Amino acid sequence: MLTTKLILIVLLIGANAFFVASEFSLVRVRTSRIDQLIAEGNKKAASAKKVITKLDSYLSTTQLGITVISLVLGWLGEPTLRVIFNPLLDKLHVPHTLSHVVTFIISFLIITFFSVVVGELAPKNIAIQKAEDIVLFVAKPLIFFNKLMFPFTWTLNQSSRFVTKALGYDITSDHEITHSEEELRIILSESLKSGEINQSEYKYVNNIFEFDNRIAKEIMVPRTEVVTVDKSDRIEDLIQLAQKEKYTRYPVTDGDKDNIIGVINMKEVLTDYVAAPEVRKDALIDPYINPIIHVIETVPIQGILARMQKDNTHMAVLLDEYGGTAGIITVEDILEEIVGEIRDEFDTDEVPLxxxxxxxxxxxxxxxxxxxxxxxxxxxxxxxxxxxxxxxxxxxxxxxxxxxxxxxxxxxxxxxxxxxxxxxxxxxxxxxxxxxx
The missing domain is CATH 3.30.465.10 (Uridine Diphospho-n-acetylenolpyruvylglucosamine Reductase; domain 3)
Incomplete structure (x- = not known):
């Protein structure tokens, strides 16, 4: 009989460890990771998804299990251990009234120690570090136990919602854990320190956060540095300019830089020139002028990027508040805000900012x-x-x-x-x- 009770105590501590590990792993695991495992065909992940999408219900199940087990351990543990220690105290001739107090204290300390260390702290630490593995392991047993104890967990959840609403809080049962931008930055920083992501990945994601706060004039090529051609120029003039500047695209002006009417892509010009030698160098560039978009210089860069994608263009003219040309911006300028400087074979003389x-x-x-x-x-x-x-x-x-x-x-x-x-x-x-x- 004593052996049976000791085995039962061990099983109860193990069951407590199961529910504690379940509770912490459910809170810790990332929903996105479970979705990824489902996409990869992991059969256990489907059960895990079912559990974490009804988090409140299954957390109540784990808490109910922990509470019931703790009560049973307290009821069973002290009398069982008293049977073990009483003969020892009798041999030491400890008075009966004192031996009852001593055995109670010893039994309480032993049960508490194993219950806290083995049944709570150890499984908690393991669940925090291995949340994904634990959730996949406990999902199906939790589903079964939740169905078995549904009347009790439902009553507990409804009572909990009543109390929280009475206190002025409105907590829904289905919720997703979301993070603010600052929280995500902290998570990224911690991931970098732990080696989960490398320095380049950290830099790219941080740049994306900054990307949303930038406006076009902050990254534009200013008017004074814009290299243009005039609509009256000839193909020969354009080729000579390209040999010197080595750009692919050139804004086209009608008089001065405040009146940019389009953009020329050197690929089109050179493709025709190579394919059709009869094209005269003294011909005007007018047939190669493509439309260019004009936007105010204070527009956010994510807005101008969307406009460029919609209009299939790689360059835009930025206007100041008076309608004059403030500068130009290219898709490369925008991408460099995320990935850093992009240099091609013609940028050998370019120096860092x-x-x-x-x-x-x-x-x-x-x-x-x-x-x-x-x-x-x-x-x-x-x-x-x-x-x-x-x-x-x-x-x-x-x-x-x-x-x-x-x-x-x-x-x-x-x-x-x-x-x-x-x-x-x-x-x-x-x-x-x-x-x-």
Whole structure:
């Protein structure tokens, strides 16, 4: 009889471990991962999906199981262990009234220890680390137990909803765990630290979050750097320009850059020129001019990308608030916001926007955004009128010229190169700390 009770105690602790592991694994497992396993044909995943889609019901089942087992262990454990320890205390001639207290305390501590450690803490830790495997293992037994105990779990759930509503909360039984953008960033960071994703994957996903906050003028090619052709130019002029600039597409103007009427793709021109030698170099480029879209410079880049995809175009003209040309934007400019700089075989002389020369010493392209400079240097430049570091320098000194230095906080910004009144590069160094005398 004693052996039977001891075996029953062990089984009860094991059953408690089962329900504890089930509870934590259900909360921890990712629905997307179970969906993936179903798509791969995993038969156990279908049962797991059924369980996690009715989470409240099955959590009630696990909690009911844990509660009932704890009550039975308390009822069965102390008397069983007392039978073991009483003879030992009798041999030690412990008074009967004291031996009852001693056996109760010893039995309580032993049952509590094994129940907490083996029946709760250990399965909890395992379930947290192996949530997917545990859910697949426990799904079918949980479904069976849920059907068996349905009247009790249904009553408990309805009572719970009544109490939560009385307290002013409205909790539905079917819910999905969602994460805010900041929570997803934290999850990504933790995944990077644990090695689940690599640095490139982390960078791409973070860039996608930033992508939604960017507007077109922040990544455009400014008007001063746009290379154009005029509609009156000849094919010979276009070929000479392409040999020098090595671009695939060129905006076409009708007079000046404020009146861009289309875009020419050099592939079309050269394909016809190679296939039909009779095409004269002195012919006008007019037949090769394709339409180009015009949008305000403050449009979000995800909006302009959608417009480009709809109109099957790779380039758009950005207009300022007065209707003049602010610059152009290409599909490559947009993609680089996600994947980083894209260079082809003609970009060998292209330099990065940010060059690190040494410790606290950088050469910045004047087009680098102020917010990126703030992140890089951990400073707080603030100016709502301009977006780039070159523009900010011009606001600090109206007669800015090459070699001028603008100090800000712990850094000095020196104009490294200019073209007319346009800042090209900025040399940034940290101020030298003067040792106290």
């Amino acid at each position: 940010i060059q690190k020369v040494g410790e606290n010493h950088y050469i910045l392209d004047a087009k680098v955004l102020i917010e990126d400079v703030n992140d890089l240097l951990a400073i707080g430049i603030s100016d709502e009128e301009v977006d780039t570091i070159g523009g900010w320098l011009l606001t600090q000194k109206y007669d800015l010229k090459k070699g001028d230095v603008v100090p800000f906080q712990s850094y000095e910004f020196k104009v490294a190169d200019m073209e007319g009144s346009h800042v090209l590069y900025v040399d940034v160094t940290k101020k030298q700390e003067v040792a106290p005398q």
